[in-house]
Amino acid sequence: MAARKAHVVGGGLAGMAVAACLARRKWDVTVHERSSELREIGAGIFLKENSLRVLEELGCHDSVMSRSHWIKHTFINDRPGHYLRRFSYGPERVVTILRAELHRELANAAAKWGARILLSSQVTRVSPMGMVVTPSGEERADVVIGADGIRSIVRQQTGLETRARPMGSGSTRVIIPRKEGDLIDTSGEYWRGHKRVLVAPVSKDIIYLCASSREGDPRGISLPFDIGYWSEAFPELSDYFSRIAPGIGVHHVHEYIKVSEWHRGRIVLIGDAAHGQPPNLGQGAGMAISNGQALARELDRTPDVEVALKNWERECRKFTLQVQNWSIGWEYCMHRWPLAFEGLRAHAVIALANFPPTSRHWKRVYRGVQSDDSIGL
């Protein structure tokens, strides 16, 4: 029997992961990436249990881990010298890696399992019958996977009801050289008013910084990064900021996407195209990768594609939306909290962290796993 065909629109982390998972199951997979080269921005990314398990299946886990940095402890510092929360992850895996390295690993895995990766291949039209149109022609597939990010053209063309909402805040990401004495196996968040800085080592030589503020704060969002302004707000981090090389840094506005359904006919959405979210839980890519694996599994075992897409959405949607909602809630807490009651924010966070039902739920969404048992919570 001829292999079933999948066209994946978008060669980002979500697209490469689902392409690799399907190709491993002997599907005939084509990835269309509109850029002329595979690129990721110069920043770090957190990977947790859910995505690491997919890498094991794809055979690139060891290679990713050899390029990753294991984070053992974390903290939130909500005023100079004061730690709102500190904890250790224990044996559980939370790692950081440069985004470009992760992307390369996933692209290599997709190619190794036999997926074709077409660059400069911008998809201009899709249809629920499984048709994909690019400048080089029209093709039909058993399934079309829209992994084309937050402004997804695939989503627009399905006509699914979509709510896309900018959250009024954004993040600037940079990497800097690591110095002796910097954080090594620990990541930390620093909060001041509506600003937040994440500091995370991604190797023994590199530190990843992510500085978030409201979009209405012109110096907070400016590029080049305003070292003086951020050092005033976070004097304890001024040494880190002083290492930011001129001209580096990327800024992204935080937004979320909610779509009434993730599939129509033979089209399905995955990753930011389906559930873009503010980056507070470090789970946007993690959920995309683990949902990609679940999608490949379901498509492979259910001959009727439309039934498979329905089953998959039933399996993944509820938990993914819970992760997204926590991330949105965290965003309000961080960037919209009335500053007149800033002290109360700490109490609210501690109460949520210590109240058993919310604490257990938080642990699951933070790690991207639905069942407590599998990670020994």
Ligand SMILES: Cc1cc2nc3c(=O)[nH]c(=O)nc-3n(C[C@H](O)[C@H](O)[C@H](O)COP(=O)(O)OP(=O)(O)OC[C@H]3O[C@@H](n4cnc5c(N)ncnc54)[C@H](O)[C@@H]3O)c2cc1C
């Ligand atoms: C500040 C910040 C920090 C983050 N930190 C983390 C973290 O620590 N951990 C984590 O798991 N997640 C994190 N995320 C989220 C994560 O980055 C995203 O969820 C993930 O990168 C989305 O991947 P994607 O493949 O769905 O979309 P994208 O990365 O947007 O990829 C879409 C691809 O589709 C291509 N494309 C678009 N249209 C077309 C078309 N018509 N034809 C062909 N190709 C097309 C684009 O060129 C692009 O390559 C963070 C996000 C931000 C903003």
